[in-house]
Amino acid sequence: MTPAPENLLHRPLTTPKCTLGCPLLDRCLAGGFPCNSITELFAESGCGKTQLCLQLALSAQLPVSLGGLSGSSLYIHTEFPFPSRRLHQLSHAFRSTYPAIFKTDPCDSIFVHAVHSADQLLDILPKMESFLSDPKTHLPVKLIVIDSIAALFRSEFENSPVELKRRSSLFFKISGKLKLLAKRFGLAVVVTNQVVDLIVPEGINGMRIGNLACLYSSGRRVCPALGLAWANCVNSRLFLSRNEEVEKEEKGLVDVDANRVCTRTRRRLHVVFAPHLPEGSCELVITREGVFGVE
Amino acid sequence: MEVGRLPISASQRGKLISAGYTTLSSLSSLSPSVLAREVNVSDTEAAQILKVASHGSRLDGSEGGCATINGAQTAWDMLHEEEMFPRITTSCVDLDNILGGGINCKEVTEIGGVPGIGKTQLGIQLAVNVQIPVDYGGLGGKAIYIEGSFMVERALQIAEACIEDMSESDGLLRKDFKACQLKMHPNNILENLFYFRVCSYTEQIALTNYLEKFISEHKDVKIVIVDSVTFHFRQDFDDMALRTRLLSGMALKLMKLAKVFSLAVVLLNQVTNKYTEGSFQLTLALGDSWSHSCTNRVILYWNGNERYAYIDKSPSLRSASAPYSVTSKGIRNSASNCKRIKMM
Numbered sequence: 001m002t003p004a005p006e007n008l009l010h011r012p013l014t015t016p017k018c019t020l021g022c023p024l025l026d027r028c029l030a031g032g033f034p035c036n037s038i039t040e041l042f043a044e045s046g047c048g049k050t051q052l053c054l055q056l057a058l059s060a061q062l063p064v065s066l067g068g069l070s071g072s073s074l075y076i077h078t079e080f081p082f083p084s085r086r087l088h089q090l091s092h093a094f095r096s097t098y099p100a101i102f103k104t105d106p107c108d109s110i111f112v113h114a115v116h117s118a119d120q121l122l123d124i125l126p127k128m129e130s131f132l133s134d135p136k137t138h139l140p141v142k143l144i145v146i147d148s149i150a151a152l153f154r155s156e157f158e159n160s161p162v163e164l165k166r167r168s169s170l171f172f173k174i175s176g177k178l179k180l181l182a183k184r185f186g187l188a189v190v191v192t193n194q195v196v197d198l199i200v201p202e203g204i205n206g207m208r209i210g211n212l213a214c215l216y217s218s219g220r221r222v223c224p225a226l227g228l229a230w231a232n233c234v235n236s237r238l239f240l241s242r243n244e245e246v247e248k249e250e251k252g253l254v255d256v257d258a259n260r261v262c263t264r265t266r267r268r269l270h271v272v273f274a275p276h277l278p279e280g281s282c283e284l285v286i287t288r289e290g291v292f293g294v295e
Numbered sequence: 296m297e298v299g300r301l302p303i304s305a306s307q308r309g310k311l312i313s314a315g316y317t318t319l320s321s322l323s324s325l326s327p328s329v330l331a332r333e334v335n336v337s338d339t340e341a342a343q344i345l346k347v348a349s350h351g352s353r354l355d356g357s358e359g360g361c362a363t364i365n366g367a368q369t370a371w372d373m374l375h376e377e378e379m380f381p382r383i384t385t386s387c388v389d390l391d392n393i394l395g396g397g398i399n400c401k402e403v404t405e406i407g408g409v410p411g412i413g414k415t416q417l418g419i420q421l422a423v424n425v426q427i428p429v430d431y432g433g434l435g436g437k438a439i440y441i442e443g444s445f446m447v448e449r450a451l452q453i454a455e456a457c458i459e460d461m462s463e464s465d466g467l468l469r470k471d472f473k474a475c476q477l478k479m480h481p482n483n484i485l486e487n488l489f490y491f492r493v494c495s496y497t498e499q500i501a502l503t504n505y506l507e508k509f510i511s512e513h514k515d516v517k518i519v520i521v522d523s524v525t526f527h528f529r530q531d532f533d534d535m536a537l538r539t540r541l542l543s544g545m546a547l548k549l550m551k552l553a554k555v556f557s558l559a560v561v562l563l564n565q566v567t568n569k570y571t572e573g574s575f576q577l578t579l580a581l582g583d584s585w586s587h588s589c590t591n592r593v594i595l596y597w598n599g600n601e602r603y604a605y606i607d608k609s610p611s612l613r614s615a616s617a618p619y620s621v622t623s624k625g626i627r628n629s630a631s632n633c634k635r636i637k638m639m
Contacts (some may be wrong), residue, residue, distance in 0.1 A: 002505060003458075003491055003498070003505050004488045004491075005439075005491050005504045006486060006491070006492060008447055008450075008485040008486070008490055009482060009485055009486060010355045011445055011447065012447075013448065013451060015446055015447060015448060023527065030448075034446065037446075053341070090477075109596035115617045117379045136391055143298065153560070161570045166531075168529070168567075169529065169530050169531040170531075172527075172529040173530045176494070176495065176526070176527060176530060180494040181496065183494060206596045208409070209409050209411050210410070210411035211408050211411065214377075223459065228409070228566065228567065228568055229529075229567065231409070232410055232526070232529075232565040232566075232567075232580075233526075234410075237410070237411070272411065273410055273411025275415045275445075275446050275449055276446040276448060276449040277624060279590065285442060287580060
């Protein structure tokens with residue numbers, strides 16, 4: 001079969017994207033998570049990665065006119081247990097926001113699968129392909145979430161050069177197959193990652209990757225896990241940070257006790273690198289109804 | 296054989312004979328530029344005449360002692376040819392300066408850097424800039440873009456900014472030249488961008504083999520960008536020797552494409568950590584043997600908060616680094632006040 005160039009004008013002139021369900025967050029990402037590419041979302045544990053992913057799995061079911069993909073999602077989780085109670089809570093809130101669209105339970109369109117090791121993930125990828133091409137659901141699968149990729153790799157490999165090389169080649173295999181699926185079925189692939197502390201000082205050729213010179217979360221300097229090889233496997237990278245900030249004194253109130261300090265947790269979503277986004281960030285909060293951006 | 300028997304036009308024949316070239320052997324050791332000068336025809340006409348002449352003398356079977364090897368050129372002609380081909384601008388003046396004017400046609404340039412430094416942005420910018428019409432100092436050619444994190448809307452954004460810049464200079468310089476007014480639309484730029492997507496290394500190699508046929512059918516392609524050339528090869532190869540063979544085969548094909556069709560080949564590469572002498576060093580991916588496959592190598596890196604490009608390997612360019620920035624319009628000059636080109 002001779003290769004043929006794709007006609008760029010036949011496709012839509014913007015890549016289809018999956019909304020996050022919040023216009024402020026969507027604005028930071030120019031519409032949402034793009035299809036046909038792998039987006040990585042990394043953060044410390046407890047920052048809200050899973051929350052965002054669950055919300056994404058729900059908003060993927062929205063029609064394209066509202067920014068969704070009109071599709072169901074495949075949610076591969078590697079950390080246990082799967083937060084099904086939270087998912088039901090969120091889907092309840094979603095249903096009440098869009099009563100006309102969600103006639104059936106949105107959770108019916110989210111397919112959850114547990115994976116325990118990197119080799120197992122490689123094994124199920126061909127099975128995923130057959131699942132994607134023959135969906136028994138009424139909505140085709142348009143979103144794949146892997147939460148989290150780091151958990152698959154962080155315990156199995158020793159720290160020797162040979163093992164690390166084997167680990168990197170697994171990264172490329174997995175992301176190569178995911179990109180193939182993304183292209184063939186027009187899916188958005190979202191992968192979450194953990195962080196590790198960063199100790200190395202920066203030089204001219206330092207390990208800076210992306211728009212932010214330093215990534216801070218909970219007051220520590222961090223960087224995404226899995227290293228440089230994995231960074232080359234993803235198309236876009238987003239960072240969720242959490243920091244404690246000291247609240248300013250409210251006007252009119254005099255604090256006699258000078259030792260009392262009011263702190264507030266502030267969460268931000270940053271664009272670390274993306275081929276279609278300028279650098280930017282957006283503050284967000286996590287409520288009962290989901291994750292929402294704030295001005 | 297006589298010049299009079301060559302299948303060329305009567306006026307050309309007349310010019311040759313009056314300049315003193317009556318036999319084929321007198322033409323056999325000439326180059327097109329010399330002949331053009333002597334006989335007062337254009338370069339292309341002279342090349343055509345010589346081609347016909349060499350064909351004729353081959354048929355004759357008599358080459359004579361003063362024949363040169365087919366395809367050999369004098370260095371003077373090569374210089375003349377090189378100067379004829381404009382370079383492809385990167386839209387950043389500093390970057391163009393260290394590259395000697397821009398990306399060179401007929402050569403393979405490798406551009407590598409960490410993720411997020413702007414490799415894809417530079418690739419898209421070049422794919423758009425190659426289409427700048429000749430009137431505006433460009434090549435008016437088409438582009439082939441293979442794989443990568445290609446986002447159509449970003450290419451559209453860069454194309455719009457490029458057209459805007461051209462109309463601006465139009466307004467500044469040619470107020471009375473209504474005839475040369477720019478009629479380009481961003482959609483035209485997308486039409487002239489041939490986008491191929493590959494999903495495995497076998498597809499990548501098959502595509503590289505197919506490119507020769509494709510480009511001979513689309514002669515106005517002037518740049519081939521592969522983004523990234525490394526991704527599909529970094530998976531586990533049981534036989535590393537096979538990988539080296541495949542890579543060198545691919546590199547040879549790309550170099551041949553560049554030379555034969557006079558186009559620029561730009562390969563975008565990733566970086567990796569190389570384990571040497573007990574420590575890890577940042578280096579371009581695919582190993583040492585691959586590093587011989589390109590003519591020029593440019594490395595993009597962060598210096599503080601600025602993006603820099605560094606000429607790592609080039610047969611004709613000096614080692615130097617220059618800052619650039621990635622804006623919503625594409626690759627542009629760095630915005631800092633103290634920008635200067637650092638010579639190494």
